[in-house]
Amino acid sequence: MHFKKIRLENFRNHSESSLEFTPGVNLIIGGNAQGKTSILEALSYVCLTKSFLQQADLTVPKFGSDLFAIDAAMEGDRSVMNHARVVYGSGTGKKYFLNRNEIRRSSEVIGMFPIVMLSPGDFTLTTGSPAERRKFADMVLSQISRSYLEELVEYRRALKQRNKILLDGKISNILDKEMLDAWTDALVAHGAKIITKRDEFVLDFQETFKSAYATLVESGEVPGLYYEPSFKASDAIGETFHRELEKVFKVERARGATLVGPHRDDIGFILNDRSLKEFASQGQHKTFLVALKIAEFHYIRKMLGETPVMLLDDVMTELDYKRATRTIGVISGLGQTFITSTDMLSFDDKFLDMSNTKFHFVKEGSVVYENARV
Ligand SMILES: Nc1ncnc2c1ncn2[C@@H]1O[C@H](COP(=O)(O)OP(=O)(O)OP(=O)(O)O)[C@@H](O)[C@H]1O
Ligand SMILES: [Mg+2]
Incomplete structure (x- = not known):
């Protein structure tokens, strides 16, 4: 799919901005703090119903x-046109309309307009905590499987309730065992499905990832991924999950929190049989991340039969010139791509097909000039 156009109203520092896009590469150029990332953020609202920056909706309306x-x-791969409208008011909350019909659950729309993002916040994916890698898996799986997203929502709800009961029990010294058991059952039922899907995903994603990595390095480096669930389970995942919870019950009571389950999973990243986190150079980390994103694109397209849109925020500053141009060269050939940058000097036709590229200049929350440079 690709975006045809977008209009923002009172969105961050944009009072009113309208942009028309090319299905190829859209370069969003402007100085710092002019409103480039905000445009990508608006695109993410359409695709994910929320900000990819993980900011609360109430921070988004223009000051005042x-x-x-x-x-x-948006136009889909099979030429179907869709119109989305997202409106938010501090009193009324957020509403999402698809072709004028209100969408009540975000799972109805997530995956319809698939998206892959690479932004400065992603650079902790390989170096940061397991939560970053769970987020990566969840982002891919949620876009390709509505049932996964629904399981995840239910799991989080059960986890929150269960943690609350454990914490209340810790504080008051009286544990509501009946309620706890009910939420444990829900946690296990939804959790087992999440574990199964994550396990399948990591296995299935492997090949796509390896070939993406190979397009970025000369040779000799073999990357890999493996699923690290919070407990080892064979076929009977639900039963094992129950047993693991029973084993840690005393500690959970003492701490007032749920200690095993998919919210404690990780995905291990390896390069040449060694842990990426412990042994890789900074450059190898960056290449690994870019390969994950390129693989995410291919995997989503394969699973959905719809081409995702790529958003690259600030990659010219996050990656060195050689890596950045190589990344942009590969990614811009895949589908519609949005790239923000503070200058246009770094872009040339050695790695970018200029006949397929449109420039959007952003200044003080306005798009001051649009021109296809052909
Ligand atoms: N709710 C808001 N209302 C008005 N302005 C906002 C709001 N939220 C953020 N801003 C400001 O909007 C401006 C544009 O932010 P944005 O992140 O889009 O800039 P940018 O062009 O991507 O800059 P950089 O090159 O530094 O990444 C910033 O000055 C930011 O502080
Ligand atoms: Mg920015």
Whole structure:
């Protein structure tokens, strides 16, 4: 799919901005703090119903306003047109309309307009905590499987309730065992499905990832991924999960929190049979991350039969010139791509097909000039 156009109203520092996009590469150029990332953020609202920066909706309306609106038109791979409208008001909350019909659950729309993002926040994916890697797996799986997303929502709800009961029990010294058992059952039922899907995903994703990595390095480096669930389970995942919870019950009571389950999973990253986290150079970390994103693109397209849109925020500053141009060269050939940058000097036709590229200049929350440089 690709975006045809978007209009932002009172969105971050944009009072009113309208952009028309090329299905190829859209370069969003402007100085710092002019409103480039905000445009990508608006695109993420359309695709994911929320900000990819993981900011609360209430931070988004332009200062002095208490509502924002986004209107976007998208064309699918099979030429189907869709129109999305996201409106938020501080009193009314957020509403999502697809072709004028209100969407009540975000799972109805997530995956319809698939998206892959690479932004400065992602650079902790390989170096940071397991939560970053769970987020990566969840982002891919949620876009390709509505049932996964629904399981995840239910799991989080059960986890929250169960933690609350454990914490209340710790504070008051009286544990509501009946309620706890009920939420344990829900946790196990949804958790077992999440574990199964994550396990399948990591196995299935492996090949796509290895070939993506190979397009970025000369040779000699073999990367890999493996699933590290919070407990080892064979076929009977639900039963094992129950047993593991029983084993740690005393500690959970003492700490007032759930200690095993998919919210404690990790994905191990390896390079040439060694842990990436412990042994890789900074450059290898960056290449690994870019390969994950390219593989994410291919994997989502394969699973959904719909081409994702790629958003690259600030990669020219996050990656060295050689890695950045190589990344952009590979990614821009895949589908519609949005790239933000503070200058256009780094872009040339050695790695970018200029006949397929449109420049959007952003200044003080306005798109001051748009021109296809052909
Ligand atoms: N709710 C808001 N209302 C108005 N302005 C906002 C709001 N939230 C953030 N801003 C400001 O909007 C401006 C544009 O932010 P944005 O992140 O889009 O900049 P950018 O062009 O990507 O800059 P950089 O090159 O530094 O990444 C910033 O000055 C930011 O502080
Ligand atoms: Mg920015």
